[in-house]
Amino acid sequence: MKLICIGRNYTDHIKELENEKPTDPVVFLKPDTAILLKKQPFFIPDFSEDVHHEVEVLVKINKVGKHIAKKFAHKYYDEIGLGIDFTARDLQAKLKEKGLPWEKAKAFDGAAVVGNWMSKSNIDNVNNISFSLEKNGEVVQTGNTSHMLWKIDELIEYISKYFTLKIGDIIFTGTPAGVGRVNAEDKLVGFIENKQMFSITVK
Ligand code: ZN
Numbered sequence: 001m002k003l004i005c006i007g008r009n010y011t012d013h014i015k016e017l018e019n020e021k022p023t024d025p026v027v028f029l030k031p032d033t034a035i036l037l038k039k040q041p042f043f044i045p046d047f048s049e050d051v052h053h054e055v056e057v058l059v060k061i062n063k064v065g066k067h068i069a070k071k072f073a074h075k076y077y078d079e080i081g082l083g084i085d086f087t088a089r090d091l092q093a094k095l096k097e098k099g100l101p102w103e104k105a106k107a108f109d110g111a112a113v114v115g116n117w118m119s120k121s122n123i124d125n126v127n128n129i130s131f132s133l134e135k136n137g138e139v140v141q142t143g144n145t146s147h148m149l150w151k152i153d154e155l156i157e158y159i160s161k162y163f164t165l166k167i168g169d170i171i172f173t174g175t176p177a178g179v180g181r182v183n184a185e186d187k188l189v190g191f192i193e194n195k196q197m198f199s200i201t202v203k
Contacts, residue, residue: 001168003030003112004159005056005085009148009174016177025150025158028102030085030172034112041203042110044184048088051182054175055133055141055190058083059152060117061169068160073153076165078120082131082190082197084113085172087179114170115190115198127151131197134189135180143176 007026008014014021036042044051058081065076085106092105123129126145133141145151150158155171182188186202 001032001166001170002163003032003034003170003172004163004165005030005106005172006150006155006174009150009155010143010176011147011149012177013175013179016179021149025155027159027162028106029163030107030112033109034107036110036113036200040110041201042086042113042182042188043203044182045088045108045110047104048091050088050090052087052089052179053133053135053141053182053188054085054087054179055131055143056083056085056172056175057081057129057131057143057145057152057192058114059156059171059173061165061171062167064164064166065156066160066164068156068165070153070157073156076156077152079117080120080123080126080129080192081117081170082115082192083170083172084133084188084190084198084200085175086111086113086182089181112172113188113190113198113200118192118195118197129192131190131192133178134191135182136187140180141176141178145173147176148173
């Protein structure tokens, strides 16, 4: 399986990193080895001094598809989750400066937190999901999927032009503002509405 990640999908986060608003979604992949194993702490890698949390709504693909039209996209997922796209911001900045791919900064072991899943049938509207991240008990990121530049079904249409989507693939739909550095002993807890979706410790 693969993790398909979307960058710059919330205008407030684009402003925060002083990036230009894209005309197409920014897409990158993480391998399955990037998934942080359940109940394991996240270890800050020794090649970075500035790893950031990016809390993101996740979509789990339940059917094989390619060239999926937006109007049929809703048939390709029935579970929504929450996760973190950990990013070695210092390394990413160096790579971006040189025009090089981001993988070393985003696809390293443990860089993808995949929390619990909830059935889409328990969600009124996937385009109006509130979510948040707490760091050491303090809310550091809040978002709502209504603020996405490309909504979930549009992302599925776009991504599936390039990659065949397979059962179990996970889409990371982008982060809202509030990204920030993590330090050893931090505790990160993610919520959809008031429901806890993951809790991890940083080492
Ligand atoms: Zn991200």
